[in-house]
Amino acid sequence: MGCITVSDVPVIWIGPAVSSGMHAPLHACENCIAELESLIWNYFVSKNSPQTPASAAS
16 A cells, blocks of 8 residues: 555545554555455455355365
C-alpha cells in the first residue's frame, strides 16, 4: 500500500491490523481499498464456488 508513504493522498482508517499478536491502526487510500475489496471478494467467491475433485486438492 504505497499510499501510506505519500503525504498528498487522502487515506481513511480501515481498522486495526494484527500481526504476531500486536495491533496497529491501518489506513488506506481509495485505490488501495478497492484493491483490498477485490482480493476479499475473490477469496470468498473461490471458497464458495462448487469444488471439483481437481480444484479441491489445491
